[in-house]
Amino acid sequence: MAECDTVNSTDKNSVACASIDKELLELFDVLTQYQHIRGSANQELKQAYFDLTLAKRSAGYRWISPDLYSGRAQAIATAAIDPRTGHVSIVRRDVARRRTSEKSSQEQQKEMGDEGQGRSGLRQRRERKGSANKDKDKEEPGEQNNGESDEMRALDDPLLWFGMLVPPSLKDAQRGFVTSLDRLIALGQVKQQLLVKQQRLQQRIAQTQQKKQEQGMKK
């Protein structure tokens, strides 16, 4: 910096200048990192927007719209801040299309039930009685499960807001936005570092300037 270019600088001044240089180099390193992550995040977002546009084109522009957002949405992707270091990481709750799995298990049960109706005989009836009792047993805690199933529905994959059979491009778009979000979280982290380093450097420069002024006053 300009303050460090003085020929008649004292030892203390040169030490201060060296520390400013060090801080400056660190700032440049973080800045390079910021620009690198920014570039890759932008690239990912660009592809994700393209996939989303493809999905809208194939499924209809009204079909993928804000009107379809769930009114009971709960965040699946959240940020976790480390209280000690202030490091931000992303936390994802596993929701892997629960409604689909619930439905498929219900369908399986229904199919089994249909097969059972086709058969007749004492053996089958006994099984049915047994299964009926089991069903009764299941029904009792089932009332308690209602709340749980509500919660599970709220934690559904957001893809399901747009229907059961979504175009592959929408799935690609989702994948792209998930990756972009990871990059953006990393970018936020680097931004914090950059601002901290910038503030520190500003303070150092101000301190060095002040010392230099004081030395000038003494002379």
Added chain:
Amino acid sequence: MAAATHKERTLIAAIGDEDTVTGLLLAGIGDIDIHQRPNFLVVDAKTTQEQIEETFTAFTKRKDIAIILINQHVAEVIRGILDEYNAAFPTVLEIPSKDHPYDPSKDSVLKRVQLLFGD
């Protein structure tokens, strides 16, 4: 004390155009709390500057939001408020949209670094 408050900050909020918000909601950031307050705002031609400012200010005051993602072209509309905002959390990040690619000259982080060197 600050650590405890940071622990509660878990949500990622979004202010942007329809495509950006849809994409980020697909990624799973969408949340509507018990007071029916969403953590996202879709900005369209009808959205006024006051609405964007109010939403941004509300997001910055909320204790459960860690990061605010905002489209760069939307950020330009409320640049004054954004420049004044200096808090560490929620962190504000400007992102490009489909129709408005990223412009480094408008990036608030790069602007601050440029100011440091007197550019």
